[in-house]
Amino acid sequence: MADGTLADTYVAAIQHDLADLPSGATRVGVVRKPAPWFHAAVDENVPELGPPAELLEEVRTAEEDLKMQGLCEEGAHNAAWDRADFGERYREHLEESPEAQAALEELADRLAGGESVALVCYENTEKKRCHRTILRERLESAAGD
Template structure:
């Protein structure tokens, strides 16, 4: 799953779930906060994680998954696919293991549903 099919992903990704993207207001707030931390001299990974904490990214994204009707439907569909024995792969653009990622939260949330 990716937000947009670009480059080589066009030939390897079969399904996208836009309802599971980071909500635009949360994403924009995160990006701005991330840039603010970088302007203060933090390295990229540190600024990323500091912004994540400062804006309460985890709680806000999990609220999106549990309260937005389209996100609830998408989670139910993925959960059913897993119950039917399908293997799913979530694709992430984060370039290091040090950065937090909403797909990790999504995976944990879906696992709890199983």
């Protein structure tokens, strides 16, 4: 059986019919604490693959501080990522959390079994950095093993 396709998008793109997803892809939310309306845009949510709450809070605090200093929303978000060392810390979470490891393995198995999956969260990655990009790279790497 051929491997499934891996894609990613953000919830507003789905809501406004702007998401270019593989036909029949399962929309998998990767949000730690989804808003109630988030569930209407996805088929399932895997909170274990969302960033840890303390990391999200650290980024939010830094982002607010940077906006107060005059940075635009996207600039503040991306600078807050750097300030919090988000990428490295999220990768560590994926490596060290047994729950995240189990969720990664399950998604990798589903992809290997031919299921197409689209990772979904809130950030439009055209302007803002997002953990989905790191997660997608990790799953693509696992598929190559």
